[in-house]
Amino acid sequence: MNSFGWYGALVALEFGLAAATAVALLWIKAPYGRYLRGGWGPTVPARVGWVVMESPAVVVFIAVFLFGSHRTDLVALVLLAMWLCHYVYRDVLYPALMRPGGRMPWLVVALAMAFNVLNATVNAWWIADLGGYADSWLTDPRFLAGAVLFFAGLAVHARSDRTLRRLRAPGETGYRIPYGGAFRWVSSPNYSGEIVQWFGWALATWSPAGLAFAVYTTANLAPRAIDHHAWYHERFPDYPTDRRALVPHLL
Template identity: 65%
Template sequence: MPNWYRLLVLLEIALAVVTFVALRFITAPYGRHLREGWGVTVPARAGWLVMESVSPLLFAILFLSGPRRADLVALVLLAMWQSHYLYRAFIYPFLLRGGRRMPVVVVLLAIAFNVLNASVNAYWVGWIGRYPVSWLADPRFLVGAALFAGGLTLHVWADRKLRRLRASTSNGYQIPYGGAYRWVSCPNYLGEIVEWTGWAIATWSPAGLAFALYTAANLAPRAIDHHAWYHQQFPDYPAERRALIPYVL
């Protein structure tokens, strides 16, 4: 593993620590938490499209330029990565309600992270990682792939549930019920954390571990903020429901 690559992975882990600490004091100003004082804004649909499209496009470019581009396992891992980001970059933004906005600074920070993250993961899968075909039967891959698929399914389902609720009310928000919302306020974030934990296990890579850590560091504080917001907005919000992890957090 080249030294420069190791440093980039360590940088992402360091960013996870910084992000977690920062987000315990500052609520990221987008979505329901959008507020003034964060500079110029752009339509949320355009912001999501621009910042999230970096990941599938850069990953594909780096992967296809690498020596593992024809390896079966590497192609499976490519398909896993793209399955998430094609949804996140090219489907999810067009399902958002019109009129929403987000600060440009959020878009730029997300682009910077996605460049780093897609690069280290694509370089591992397409250049450094060595996976024989037998890896597809390895317990680490099977467990990781199952977690990835389950997390992605939960993530997409939870997004759809929220979207339907917002479409049925004038103020845009209601208390979600049913499914995983029975136990947690943010199953979409839980799904994404499970998903990238699965990726880390399936790839068994330092890049995958760094991404899983960053995902949890980024989304756990936001789930806590969402949970507090629900309690502030809805006096009858279910008291037994947790923010992110059933019965725990």
């Protein structure tokens, strides 16, 4: 099997994982955060878990990128920078800003690591080797529109995370209704923003791997957003009735 054959098989695997994840999450709430519960094996501090499970998205991506035949091309370097903008936030800043005390099962960490190895491999492989972008791609409408969506989604994602962190005073526990920003329209704008971000990436890279990642992100986060929305309504009788779970006015 040649390089494109192996690449296609790995991308197909990611699409398959997206389908399996969507089906599984219709029946099972992923056991971390507010849904942490027993029966999922040993746990680890949430900060440690986030760093460990997200680190392959940085380490593997850079390693594969450095072996690519187009690793010094301008477009490849710009796309690398975009990727790292997200994952420096997700793997370094986000866990550093988390409140201490949370835990997550090692099983969740291991599954996320395995996915990130696969996902980083296919995305870096395309960008640094198989894609072969001309410098003119940076002025292509697909790249420009994708970059706008990517950074807009990242901004919504990061701002929503900050809003959630600030809901509780130091030493306070429990949950409150979040307000402000995109919380005016949806219960989980952090997830909405991340989904938009990776569809922007799919457009900016115009790649099978980018599309697979966007589809997987939706399969992983949309069910959780719907669960969060139901959870808020069950817990807070005064929860805003005009909010949707994930997409303003629709879902």
